[in-house]
Amino acid sequence: MRPDISTGAMNIMLGAFDLTGKPAVDFVLKDSQGREHRLQDYLGRWLLMVFHRHLG
């Protein structure tokens, strides 16, 4: 479920910046209201994940 801590660094070292065509990274995250969201909840629909740099 939880990717290894070095997954991102390893992806970059291997030149695998682009995960297009690969399975999405699984996740269980809470939203700002404390509700839990899982990748599984979104299967069956397209999901666009917008990663913010910083909110401040």
Next chain:
Amino acid sequence: MQEQEKFLEELNVQIAVVTFEAGFLARAYAEDAGLKWPLLVDEDRFLYHGYGMLKASFLELVGPATWWVYLKEILWGKWPKKASGDVSQRGGDVLIDPDGVVRLHHIGRSPADRPAVKSILETVQGSARKS
């Protein structure tokens, strides 16, 4: 993005915004921005790291692309706020199809480096035509 929401909804695209900042800051941002989509908190950044969104280099942070973003904000009459928090964390966009496969993976190189909504729509529409 919010203007294109109608088109994205028609194409059955759900949007989720991800931040690494938690607690009050995340709640305040969601309220202030009037965010219609869930704001997922990835405090440990495992999803950021899983998608290769690591730290930006110093040159990327202070380079022309960053200054251009701030200049545009000023020209639009919006004075940029002083950045707080971890300003070196990269952002990006990931489009996942209904089967859980990544169809678009973009790591932002600067604050303005985002895929055009048009390319997102084309990816979804193109896939729908094939199936």
